[in-house]
Amino acid sequence: MKIVHKVMLGNIINIIFIALIYIVAFQFLEFMLAKLQFVEIADDLNASFLGMRLSEKNYFLYGDPSFLKEIEVELDDSIASISSVQENIIRAVGESKYEELRQSVEEYKEAIQKAEESNASDVNMQKTVRESGRQLREFSAKIVSLERKKVNDILSHSKKVLFYFFCVIILVAMAATYLFFSKFLSSLKSIERTATCISQGDFCKVEGDNTGDELGSVMAAINSMSEELDSRYEQIVQSRKLASLGILTAGVAHELGNPLNNIALVAQSYIELADHLSKEETVGYMKTIEEETERIEKIVQDLLDFSKPKKANVKEMEINRVVEKSLKLVRNMLHVSGIEVRSDLQEKLPLVYIDENRIQEVLINLVINAIQVLSPGGLVTIRTYLEEKGDYVVIEVRDTGPGILPEHLPHIFVPFFSTKGVRGTGLGLSVSYGIIKNHNGRMRVESKVNVGTTFFIELPVYR
Amino acid sequence: MNGARIMVIDDEKIVGKMIKSTFEQDGYTVETFVDPQPALARLEEEKFAVVITDLKMKNIDGMQVLETIKAGSPETKVIMITAFASMDAAIEALRKKVDDFFPKPIKIKDLKACVKNLLNE
Numbered sequence: 001m002k003i004v005h006k007v008m009l010g011n012i013i014n015i016i017f018i019a020l021i022y023i024v025a026f027q028f029l030e031f032m033l034a035k036l037q038f039v040e041i042a043d044d045l046n047a048s049f050l051g052m053r054l055s056e057k058n059y060f061l062y063g064d065p066s067f068l069k070e071i072e073v074e075l076d077d078s079i080a081s082i083s084s085v086q087e088n089i090i091r092a093v094g095e096s097k098y099e100e101l102r103q104s105v106e107e108y109k110e111a112i113q114k115a116e117e118s119n120a121s122d123v124n125m126q127k128t129v130r131e132s133g134r135q136l137r138e139f140s141a142k143i144v145s146l147e148r149k150k151v152n153d154i155l156s157h158s159k160k161v162l163f164y165f166f167c168v169i170i171l172v173a174m175a176a177t178y179l180f181f182s183k184f185l186s187s188l189k190s191i192e193r194t195a196t197c198i199s200q201g202d203f204c205k206v207e208g209d210n211t212g213d214e215l216g217s218v219m220a221a222i223n224s225m226s227e228e229l230d231s232r233y234e235q236i237v238q239s240r241k242l243a244s245l246g247i248l249t250a251g252v253a254h255e256l257g258n259p260l261n262n263i264a265l266v267a268q269s270y271i272e273l274a275d276h277l278s279k280e281e282t283v284g285y286m287k288t289i290e291e292e293t294e295r296i297e298k299i300v301q302d303l304l305d306f307s308k309p310k311k312a313n314v315k316e317m318e319i320n321r322v323v324e325k326s327l328k329l330v331r332n333m334l335h336v337s338g339i340e341v342r343s344d345l346q347e348k349l350p351l352v353y354i355d356e357n358r359i360q361e362v363l364i365n366l367v368i369n370a371i372q373v374l375s376p377g378g379l380v381t382i383r384t385y386l387e388e389k390g391d392y393v394v395i396e397v398r399d400t401g402p403g404i405l406p407e408h409l410p411h412i413f414v415p416f417f418s419t420k421g422v423r424g425t426g427l428g429l430s431v432s433y434g435i436i437k438n439h440n441g442r443m444r445v446e447s448k449v450n451v452g453t454t455f456f457i458e459l460p461v462y463r
Numbered sequence: 464m465n466g467a468r469i470m471v472i473d474d475e476k477i478v479g480k481m482i483k484s485t486f487e488q489d490g491y492t493v494e495t496f497v498d499p500q501p502a503l504a505r506l507e508e509e510k511f512a513v514v515i516t517d518l519k520m521k522n523i524d525g526m527q528v529l530e531t532i533k534a535g536s537p538e539t540k541v542i543m544i545t546a547f548a549s550m551d552a553a554i555e556a557l558r559k560k561v562d563d564f565f566p567k568p569i570k571i572k573d574l575k576a577c578v579k580n581l582l583n584e
């Protein structure tokens with residue numbers, strides 16, 4: 001179900017609840033109103049019954065039949081009012097009680113009519129009239145007090161009902177929220193985890209099932225982005241290598257310039273001196289040409305090794321040999337940029353199990369980074385040593401550059417983070433970090449503004 | 464044949480060797496050095512008509528060699544050769560009164576013509 005539908009459903013349920021409360025309250029108020037109306041009517045009736053009984057007493061006392069007439073008039077009024085509010089009374093006390101009331105009134109009326117026909121001092125008549133009068137009065141008084149009590153009971157009961165209703169609504173709301181949104185929240189968490197992973201260079205996927213809602217499409221989008229990044233990562237690494245290659249080219253041009261010049265000089269000298277050269281000298285010239293050609297070939301090979309996509313070629317190596325080889329590749333660049341490089345390589349370090357080319361790539365990348373931030377006269381120091389516990393061989397690359405701002409430090413291994421602007425892809429260090437991580441190694445940095453930056457590469461000792 | 468003294472300073476040994484062979488053919492006296500330090504010491508002892516020096520070398524920069532020579536004996540001609548011919552380096556060398564500037568690879572014929580020209584032969 002989509003989130004928008006869930007929200008709509010939630011709202012509909014709320015509206016149904018409110019309507020339900022409204023209907024119940026309306027019914028309840030209607031019911032209470034009927035009860036109160038009845039109590040009012042019954043009070044009126046009670047009062048007129050009391051009046052009738054008073055006239056009845058006066059008749060028996062004075063024997064004046066006008067009192068009986070008065071009773072009759074009042075009785076007719078009462079009967080009229082009882083039947084006019086018949087519905088109200090039935091609703092309040094039920095049909096049977098209404099009938100009982102009507103019957104009592106009729107009986108009283110009958111008794112009064114009989115009294116008119118007989119003598120005022122007829123004891124039997126007196127008794128019948130008194131009896132039915134008393135019954136009528138008692139009955140009406142009884143139902144009035146009964147109804148009053150009922151109204152009070154209902155009112156005090158409704159307080160509790162209100163409270164329970166409130167509790168039920170709260171519980172239902174909580175349960176509904178949990179049911180609707182627990183999956184939503186867990187999906188959000190999962191997305192958050194994935195985003196963190198990706199920012200650390202691990203192109204993982206969002207865990208959990210596709211929920212089919214808007215979050216589901218967000219998750220699918222993130223997954224396809226992660227896949228895309230993963231597949232392009234290699235391409236990016238390649239292009240970054242080409243970029244480093246561009247920087248290396250300046251150094252290489254110089255490196256190639258010397259042997260080419262040497263060959264040219266030998267050839268020119270031979271042309272000039274051909275007639276005067278001994279066979280030995282001629283062979284010497286040719287040997288020189290051969291050596292210089294080999295020198296060029298070596299440089300070209302080194303370049304190819306660096307730029308070619310390489311298959312993993314892991315073997316046990318002496319780290320110092322790798323450091324020396326890397327330095328050889330960037331030596332000219334350092335020279336041309338006027339940057340001094342010092343190496344302090346500890347002898348007899350234990351072997352490390354590494355892909356030489358990849359580690360070389362990391363070292364060259366670090367040195368190129370240093371060259372880019374150093375001004376002529378700057379210093380790059382490379383040290384190798386065994387970590388205190390003896391589990392890792394450490395390579396330290398230190399420069400005397402401007403340092404990295406503290407706020408940038410936590411991000412420098414993050415892909416695409418760059419302080420070089422258009423000059424950098426922001427991938428160099430993240431690629432290096434990935435390479436070292438693949439070797440089960442560790443890479444970290446320490447930096448002080450205006451003092452310099454030191455990178456530490458720690459590779460596990462081969463056992 | 465004149466017999467003027469020429470010094471070659473280049474950390475590439477072959478450069479000195481080839482210049483020496485071809486220039487001695489024309490009657491020049493050529494001394495070669497791969498390290499600028501002893502070359503400068505030798506210049507203290509004896510005057511050379513022309514010094515041909517590389518720009519980028521390990522210990523002392525070619526620019527420094529030029530400066531030292533021009534400070535000590537301004538009449539000594541200095542020709543600079545370099546595999547890394549940048550405009551900046553050329554301008555700096557000219558400011559320091561270099562007599563000529565050759566990018567590698569060098570044409571020996573041009574170098575000879577240049578030396579001849581500098582020595583007014």
